[in-house]
Amino acid sequence: MNRMELLKYDIIIIGSGIAGFKAAIHASQASKDLKIAVISKLHAMRSHSVSAEGGVSAVLYGKERNDSYDLHAYDTIKGSDYLADQDAVEILVKNAPQEIAFFDHIGVPWNRDEKGIVMQRPFGGMTIPRTVFAADETGFFMMRALYDETKSLGNVDIFHEHFVTTLLMKNKEFAGAYAINLADGSEKIFEAKACIIATGGFARIYGFTTTAHSSTGDGTALAYNAGASLKDMEFVQFHPTGLVPNGILITEAARGEGGYLRNAKGRRFMEDYAKAKMELAPRDIISRAIITEIEKGNGIKHGESDMEHVQLDLTHLDPKKLDERLPMVKDIAMKTIGVDPGKEPLPVRPAAHFTMGGINSDNEGRVLDGAEKAMRGLWTAGEAGCVSVHGANRLGSNSLSECAVWGRIAGEEAAKYAKTQRFADEKILSQLISDEEGRLKSILEKSGDVNPYELKEQLNRVMDTYFYVYRSTGKMKKGIAQLAKIKKQFYSVRVEDKGRIYNTNFRDVLELGNMICLADIVAQCAANRKESRGAHAMLEYTKRDDKKWLKHTIAFKSGDSTQLSYSQVRITRWKPQERKY
Numbered sequence: 001m002n003r004m005e006l007l008k009y010d011i012i013i014i015g016s017g018i019a020g021f022k023a024a025i026h027a028s029q030a031s032k033d034l035k036i037a038v039i040s041k042l043h044a045m046r047s048h049s050v051s052a053e054g055g056v057s058a059v060l061y062g063k064e065r066n067d068s069y070d071l072h073a074y075d076t077i078k079g080s081d082y083l084a085d086q087d088a089v090e091i092l093v094k095n096a097p098q099e100i101a102f103f104d105h106i107g108v109p110w111n112r113d114e115k116g117i118v119m120q121r122p123f124g125g126m127t128i129p130r131t132v133f134a135a136d137e138t139g140f141f142m143m144r145a146l147y148d149e150t151k152s153l154g155n156v157d158i159f160h161e162h163f164v165t166t167l168l169m170k171n172k173e174f175a176g177a178y179a180i181n182l183a184d185g186s187e188k189i190f191e192a193k194a195c196i197i198a199t200g201g202f203a204r205i206y207g208f209t210t211t212a213h214s215s216t217g218d219g220t221a222l223a224y225n226a227g228a229s230l231k232d233m234e235f236v237q238f239h240p241t242g243l244v245p246n247g248i249l250i251t252e253a254a255r256g257e258g259g260y261l262r263n264a265k266g267r268r269f270m271e272d273y274a275k276a277k278m279e280l281a282p283r284d285i286i287s288r289a290i291i292t293e294i295e296k297g298n299g300i301k302h303g304e305s306d307m308e309h310v311q312l313d314l315t316h317l318d319p320k321k322l323d324e325r326l327p328m329v330k331d332i333a334m335k336t337i338g339v340d341p342g343k344e345p346l347p348v349r350p351a352a353h354f355t356m357g358g359i360n361s362d363n364e365g366r367v368l369d370g371a372e373k374a375m376r377g378l379w380t381a382g383e384a385g386c387v388s389v390h391g392a393n394r395l396g397s398n399s400l401s402e403c404a405v406w407g408r409i410a411g412e413e414a415a416k417y418a419k420t421q422r423f424a425d426e427k428i429l430s431q432l433i434s435d436e437e438g439r440l441k442s443i444l445e446k447s448g449d450v451n452p453y454e455l456k457e458q459l460n461r462v463m464d465t466y467f468y469v470y471r472s473t474g475k476m477k478k479g480i481a482q483l484a485k486i487k488k489q490f491y492s493v494r495v496e497d498k499g500r501i502y503n504t505n506f507r508d509v510l511e512l513g514n515m516i517c518l519a520d521i522v523a524q525c526a527a528n529r530k531e532s533r534g535a536h537a538m539l540e541y542t543k544r545d546d547k548k549w550l551k552h553t554i555a556f557k558s559g560d561s562t563q564l565s566y567s568q569v570r571i572t573r574w575k576p577q578e579r580k581y
């Protein structure tokens with residue numbers, strides 16, 4: 001207990017990505033009397049959102065561009081393979097335009113044409129160009145504006161590099177969060193009335209991934225351990241164009257701006273899989289097409305890594321377009337693999353990119369428990385949550401809209417709640433704090449012999465091998481058995497560094513624990529769903545089966561194991577149809 005600090009806030013927001021900052025701003029605007037903390041395990045500006053590239057979807061100039069909320073909703077629902085909750089999708093599409101204006105007002109330099117009109121680019125699965133962008137650094141510009149705005153509010157404190165280890169829960173009611181200040185190892189207890197979990201996705205359970213090293217799903221695991229349910233965890237999005245061999249994203253905007261996908265024979269193979277949409281079909285369809293091409297022997301072997309890949313060809317694009325609209329693509333390719341995309345095609349293959357599943361929430365962003373009842377004091381927003389607007393497959397550029405829309409909703413709702421609540425009883429809190437202190441001490445002082453970095457590699461290998469683009473019962477069974485061994489080994493993980501200052505070794509072990517927990521849930525949910533829908537493609541069950549499986553998977557903790565149940569998909573106006581592009 002030596003260096004523990006107790007802080008009191010009305011609302012804490014865990015995560016300083018686009019969802020977290022948006023929540024902070026709207027909670028603050030709801031009442032200047034509220035004291036708000038944003039807590040981030042990274043420097044806030046290093047949150048994964050800064051790397052978002054292609055843009056944000058929203059209906060702008062509907063009449064002039066032949067667009068409408070209904071069309072955006074239809075594209076999203078069809079893209080989701082009809083697993084999205086349609087009332088939530090309507091909230092998304094109707095609120096997204098005001099978010100573009102919001103970001104405009106706080107200083108995001110949206111690309112505009114010569115008349116000053118905001119431009120929109122095509123994105124996969126969208127009927128018309130609907131993606132608003134700031135070159136291919138959209139996330140960076142949004143984050144910079146949000147950070148400046150948040151700092152100017154007066155009633156929001158930002159805690160950089162503070163790692164939240166657990167939620168302090170009084171039964172199923174939120175009371176606070178326990179965090180370690182990474183700089184000096186001291187503990188901070190954030191006692192609060194409401195909490196918004198905006199900790200991003202968990203695609204780092206895979207090895208070949210476009211996501212930041214920090215996308216370990218901590219908040220999702222913390223919520224699960226606190227009694228929340230997780231929804232549709234089997235649906236992990238594989239982005240078709242992860243750069244080989246490092247997995248760095250080559251944004252879909254590259255295809256939106258006219259890029260082609262070619263196989264070893266130089267053929268634009270998408271003609272065989274989605275003739276009408278070609279390279280702008282949804283991601284699940286293109287990822288499957290790439291793997292099918294590779295399995296047919298039409299892939300190309302990458303010399304250094306042995307990885308098989310196809311090619312993303314941008315060589316026919318006007319060099320000016322490449323420089324003005326896709327500067328980051330060029331920069332990434334030149335710096336990391338020494339290829340100039342204006343001169344040579346890029347080697348690409350599907351990489352884990354986004355997690356459609358996450359913390360189960362209602363349309364107000366309230367976190368739901370295993371019985372799907374709202375938990376007091378807990379909200380979620382952004383990629384950590386599953387409201388669900390993406391269903392079985394997200395359309396590119398819908399995530400930033402989701403972060404913006406539900407950041408706002410969760411911030412406003414949490415503010416309303418916090419104004420009427422009291423802090424939890426001190427006695428209950430001190431017991432919870434001492435329990436967590438004991439748990440952390442036991443992990444830090446354990447005398448095990450398992451190297452956490454080797455264990456993480458094993459975890460990544462299992463997920464890359466058995467739970468990738470195509471899944472089969474046999475392979476997943478093997479994967480689940482290996483995950484069980486990994487889970488066991490985690491009990492013998494050794495934290496080499498026993499110090500306090502920037503103990504990243506300890507942090508890595510805590511993150512690994514969260515990833516193992518989530519990988520196990522993904523595996524169980526995937527093995528359970530006996531159909532192919534969106535990003536979950538089964539070799540034995542090749543078709544979508546609406547009779548049996550038009551339902552969300554709900555996973556929650558029951559003792560030491562995970563229990564699965566189901567909930568209905570809310571279908572309002574768009575009846576499930578065969579998905580053709």
Ligand SMILES: Cc1cc2nc3c(=O)[nH]c(=O)nc-3n(C[C@H](O)[C@H](O)[C@H](O)COP(=O)(O)OP(=O)(O)OC[C@H]3O[C@@H](n4cnc5c(N)ncnc54)[C@H](O)[C@@H]3O)c2cc1C
Nearest residue numbers: 015016017019041049053054055164200382383397399400
């Ligand atoms: C390379 C790339 C490009 C993308 N481009 C686009 C795009 O153009 N358009 C689009 O719509 N989507 C895009 N996406 C998806 C989109 O970027 C993300 O879904 C979105 O940015 C997630 O934002 P977030 O606010 O939910 O979380 P994040 O931005 O991931 O932030 C998570 C926050 O949680 C904090 N955190 C996590 N764990 C802890 C803990 N234990 N303690 C304290 N803090 C914690 C982190 O420090 C961080 O601040 C892209 C994804 C990738 C990988």
